[in-house]
Amino acid sequence: TADYTINSPAAASVYNTSDILPVSWTTTSNSDKTVNVTLAHGEAQNLQPDVVMCMNIAPNVGQCNYTIGNLTSRRDYAVIVGNVNNPGHEGISSYFTINSTGPLPPPSGCPKFVIIALKHYHVVALVVSAEVHLITAELAAIQHIVSIISAPVNNTCGGVTYTADYPCCSPFKFCGDSEDYYGEGCDPASSFNEECVNLINPQISQ
The missing domain is CATH 2.60.40.10 (Immunoglobulins)
Structure with a gap:
């Protein structure tokens, strides 16, 4: 007690x-x-x-x-x-x-390239929607990519379980001292009490 x-x-x-x-x-x-x-x-x-x-x-x-x-x-x-x-x-x-002025926490959580890939294919999907004659082929490719690179859901990101030693620091569940991991340290708005808050999952337009 x-x-x-x-x-x-x-x-x-x-x-x-x-x-x-x-x-x-x-x-x-x-x-x-x-x-x-x-x-x-x-x-x-x-x-x-x-x-x-x-x-x-x-x-x-x-x-x-x-x-x-x-x-x-x-x-x-x-x-x-x-x-x-x-x-x-x-x-x-x-x-x-x-x-503080000290170092950022070591890289942890989901690497940034997964989110970049998702954002990129979100844009591709929007462009495809305006070009009817490309829809079938391009959406097939997008769906294949999305099947192996998924948005962060239930403590996973890109199919990899999130096992960081530190609370997640961005809305997309990654954080740390390198550009591959956000590079800006913990975001108080997205991290509290060792847990993710206000988690944003990128949406894939199809």
Whole structure:
């Protein structure tokens, strides 16, 4: 049972480099003499620490202010408050995002070429629709391509199961530090609490 209730940062908040990240909490603990306040990322069941923001402070202080520095950018973060010698009683905040000057997360999820292919054949299909004498041959080719390159559905993309270590960062389920994976890091509007939100599936016009 958690002995700490974290009141801030709020769910889906967005912070930037040099911002003060304000952490506040209440506690019911009568045993912890001190707590650490740790910034972490990853799935709630397996949070990975990034930096200890405040160390060995009294639990009833109830706050820790941390100046955001050079962290991995545009990733879903959470805050842990608790005593390392009293596992299972720490409090975990809601997820929030930091736009930092650090590196983007490694490539993960669906490579961009799949989406480019889908968009390209969407355009081809529209052109074909206006040219009646090409419809049969071109649509046959499009349908063949679409059968092997599919839009992201149910955590798959291009027929490959999505197994990223990080939450998806674009509406099309890919993210990271190279052009093949969007190249812009996590998009808070498309990623929260390790899950995709507002997923957009490209539509193929036939």
